[in-house]
Amino acid sequence: MHSLQQALDGLLGDELDTPSPIVVRETMQRNIERMQALADERHQHLRPHVKTHKCLEIGRLQLAAGAAGITAGTVGEAEVFAAAGFDDIFLAYPVWPAGTKGRRIRRLAERVGLRVGVDSFESVDALADAMGDAPDRLQIVVEVDCGARRSGTTAEQAGRLAAHARARGLVPVGIYTYPGHGGSRPEDRVGAAKDQDQELTAAVRALAGVGVTAEVVSAGSTPTVEYSTSEVITEVRPGEYVFCDRDNVRLGACTDDQIALFVASTVVSTQVPGQAIMDVGTKALGREGNPQRGYGGVAGDPAVLSRLNEYHGYLQVPPEQSQPTVGTVLPVVPNHVCPVVNSFEELVVTDAQGASVERWPVAARGLLG
Numbered sequence: 001m002h003s004l005q006q007a008l009d010g011l012l013g014d015e016l017d018t019p020s021p022i023v024v025r026e027t028m029q030r031n032i033e034r035m036q037a038l039a040d041e042r043h044q045h046l047r048p049h050v051k052t053h054k055c056l057e058i059g060r061l062q063l064a065a066g067a068a069g070i071t072a073g074t075v076g077e078a079e080v081f082a083a084a085g086f087d088d089i090f091l092a093y094p095v096w097p098a099g100t101k102g103r104r105i106r107r108l109a110e111r112v113g114l115r116v117g118v119d120s121f122e123s124v125d126a127l128a129d130a131m132g133d134a135p136d137r138l139q140i141v142v143e144v145d146c147g148a149r150r151s152g153t154t155a156e157q158a159g160r161l162a163a164h165a166r167a168r169g170l171v172p173v174g175i176y177t178y179p180g181h182g183g184s185r186p187e188d189r190v191g192a193a194k195d196q197d198q199e200l201t202a203a204v205r206a207l208a209g210v211g212v213t214a215e216v217v218s219a220g221s222t223p224t225v226e227y228s229t230s231e232v233i234t235e236v237r238p239g240e241y242v243f244c245d246r247d248n249v250r251l252g253a254c255t256d257d258q259i260a261l262f263v264a265s266t267v268v269s270t271q272v273p274g275q276a277i278m279d280v281g282t283k284a285l286g287r288e289g290n291p292q293r294g295y296g297g298v299a300g301d302p303a304v305l306s307r308l309n310e311y312h313g314y315l316q317v318p319p320e321q322s323q324p325t326v327g328t329v330l331p332v333v334p335n336h337v338c339p340v341v342n343s344f345e346e347l348v349v350t351d352a353q354g355a356s357v358e359r360w361p362v363a364a365r366g367l368l369g
């Protein structure tokens with residue numbers, strides 16, 4: 001029997017409502033320790049991205065294992081973790097401090113060690129304005145693009161941005177990049193990590209050229225971290241490694257037995273032959289996938305969800321298999337775990353036998369700005 005099915009079977013006596021996100025604690029802890037060991041071995045700081053779990057208890061486990069601080073994706077995430085005592089936060093996003101965000105960033109920067117990403121002169125100016133008479137409380141990390149073509153400036157421009165931040169009284173501490181182009185096909189992971197090394201190395205030189213020492217040289221991501229070996233890198237920011245998912249297994253970035261989160265889901269209808277409808281749709285799993293690869297799979301089973309509506313998942317039952325009966329509860333493994341966590345109020349955390357259940361709030365759920 002698949003280990004996730006075993007955990008699920010243990011839980012079923014406990015009035016488990018479905019759909020529910022189930023975390024197998026030992027597997028998650030092994031993932032946390034493995035990533036920490038990898039970073040330690042390379043003398044890099046580990047700064048896990050909390051957008052994956054949005055959960056204070058899990059952030060604390062990462063710090064307890066040795067993480068240097070956390071990475072957040074939104075001001076709201078940073079606020080929730082800061083309020084709970086996390087005091088070293090990198091908001092790795094080209095944040096634009098309009099609306100209430102300028103005030104909120106200043107308040108955070110006055111309370112905790114806060115670094116924010118920038119990739120434009122305009123955002124440096126807006127952040128300096130937001131910080132008023134305390135610009136030196138805010139650390140700036142310049143984002144460079146290493147090929148993902150999302151955000152980030154050129155290595156050359158990074159020096160000028162750092163110099164501008166310094167001129168405005170902010171504290172430029174280094175550079176970061178996100179090698180997102182290594183997260184689509186397995187064969188792209190090595191190349192994206194190489195691009196990352198090259199751009200970061202050039203940006204370190206550009207900052208040195210304006211007299212700024214890049215104390216922080218921050219690299220991504222679960223798919224590329226294995227290859228992020230360059231001496232220039234001081235910290236890594238993987239997020240998904242904590243739970244893993246089908247996409248990372250497909251990329252070769254994690255293995256099936258490292259999957260620590262699944263969605264317990266019930267078969268609710270079997271009226272159409274060759275198909276079982278499960279109570280997980282896009283609201284639980286997100287929209288990532290395609291009909292061939294599926295939008296989620298059942299642990300230890302070749303069957304995939306070939307289509308989703310909001311509350312319905314279409315499980316294609318291979319011809320050689322019999323349809324599961326209505327009421328059967330199955331462990332559905334998501335393609336991309338991050339949107340799944342953001343769909344639920346709490347995580348059901350259990351051991352490999354499905355005993356000792358705890359419920360941990362997804363404290364930063366829905367805080368998208």
Ligand SMILES: Cc1ncc(COP(=O)(O)O)c(C=O)c1O
Pocket residue numbers: 049052071092093177178183220221222223237238239240241
């Ligand atoms: C800026 C940044 N850093 C780090 C990460 C973590 O990458 P992953 O979730 O693939 O581990 C992400 C993911 O979106 C990101 O956008």
